[in-house]
Amino acid sequence: MTRTVFLLVMVLGSPSVGAQGDDAPLVVGSKKFTESVILGEMAAQLLREAGLAAEHRAEVGGTRVLWEALRRGDLDAYPDYTGTITQEILAGEALPDEAALRARLAELGIGMTAPLGFNNTYALGMQEETATRLGIATISDLRAHPDLAFGFTNEFMDRADGWPGLQRAYALPHADVRGLDHDLAYRGLDDGALALTDLYSTDAEIAYYGLRVLRDDRAFFPAYRAVFLYRLDLPPEAIAALERLGGRIGEAAMQALNARAKLERTPEALVAATFLRDALGIESEVTVAGFWERLWQRTAEHLLLVGLSLFVAILVAIPLGIAAARVPRLEGPILGIVGVIYTIPSLALLVFMIPLLGIGAVPAMVALFLYSLLPIVRNTHAGLQGIAPPLRESAEALGLSPGARLRLVELPLAGPSILAGIKTSAVINIGTATLGALIGAGGYGQPILTGIRLDDTALILEGAVPAAALALAAQLLFDGIERLVVPQGLRL
């Protein structure tokens, strides 16, 4: 299996070159929430203003994904928060102040800009009305209401400075605690499914949904001051460009920027450009792609993800299926291994890929390749095993060699089954490829991800509808191929 992974990597070219090449543009990443995307946009525009080629890979994933990608060199910079770095990335290390933090990061080859100004710390919020009715103003007040349903972001659920630490610090007795997406949490609060969620203090929704932010009366949450992390091997003018934002964005300003992007649906690139013009006098040219241009680009990305991974999967899976059907010793191991791979949750598989292959299209394609194996291997195996023994013996009694029997008789007879396997793989692959956007692979998953973040159904449909259409088209395509390659005698 490892060999096939390497094969795919070779087909796609070495993935670790990317951002390191001399001519390659600098790559700025951002996490999958609006504020990070706006800051990532600003960084990219500042780098371009400094005369450097730079691109912004938006909504790449969570902290771990971005940090690993920065360490590997897939990214050159991304916005993060001091609290996240000390509590999450370098958890357990004694870093009493910013200087210590900066020194520790430098050992890892990473630089940190001066804080941008605002402190986007964690906070807990609930509906103003509910809070008033229950008389809750501080986090300590929650202890008196153990039946409230809490919905926290998955990251907050897991991290040491999130729910586990908070629960201990305040001795909170609550049992109904769920992990979910940040943007879904707001909607849960709105329709009453949840009583409380974690917020960021610069969230645009605090005012929009009429939320009360509970006072952190035991000062549990550390400071989350926004900074850019960057690779120390960046050219000095790039670092200088990133430093220009130091101390320029206050909390109110950030809340307003978030509101413009999230609530007014202004594209982040435009929000960033307007701020840079007003604050630093920078005129940057921002082109926001139109609907058809976006659709075309995502279709191209999606087709590449699906097409290449499926193609290599077919090349690998059919021989594996033949081996499983013809070599009894290999049958168990082959079917077992591709079966186990298939049961790995796709999100987990994508994240496993990051340390090996970084972020972007390559790890997504390898994951899709691995998922595509099972249906094809299974159906090839079943198609060959299902050939009636008299037919198999007739081919042998004719005097055909094993290779000729396979080519002239057995594979054609198994053809419809193999093709059905490929069809299944293609449809599953098209659907799963939308998850590739979580690690920066683009495709139809990108608008779905952005749509969830912005609570924008139209945007979600902009990804979901073409993905469904593509699955349908694949179905039709394979029906056509079936008519071409499955012998007439088997269709009568």
Add this chain to the structure above:
Amino acid sequence: MIHLHRVTKSYGATQALRAVSLEVAAGQTTVLLGPSGCGKSTLLRLVAGLIVPDEGNIRVEGTLITPATAPALRQRMGYVIQEGGLFPHLTARENVILMARHLGWPDGRIAQRLADLADLTALPLDMLDRYPVQLSGGQRQRVALMRALFLDPAVLLLDEPLGALDPMIRSDLQDDLRAIIRRLGKTALLVTHDLSEAGFFGDTVVLLRDGAIVQQGSFRDLVERPAEPFVERFVQAQRSLVLE
């Protein structure tokens, strides 16, 4: 022509053949007769080299059958099974010429041989472009026979070739098949459980029971001079079936 020496074959605990020795004379039709499970099909499949004996050995035209010699020997033996064993994804024509084409015969030679065999087996030429599912049972067996004869093998192995046909078609094909075998002077080894069919085809009839030969000789011998009570019972059972 075909020589079996103390051939033994078991499937797990079941002994299909127990130390069977048999001589199949060249240019003659030898019928393997017996109730189901007596080992007659196993014997035929051993001769075709599809399975390997546990003990003993088999020679065809003097050559010992081994996994190494089997592929070449199979081209000297035509094999027809009950349902014909035609490949459903190929037309009748493609089925018939599959092996010759694989061996790289020139087109002219293939076309000539095809025409000759269609004539011999009385298969209308337009049937050759049909797929097996589009043919009747009798036509399928004629195609299967053409395929078995295509490389002009010395030996024909026939495993219940008429077993799946209804009586009228069966009787027609039975006549044709015997005429073809005699005309071509082939050595034939035919498996059946049907006494009258054995009498119709067999120069020599070999009656098997529980993996061993009970009696072999002419059909008349079998009927008139049964070697043991089992032979008598077997003959009687099938005769009364015919009379009723």
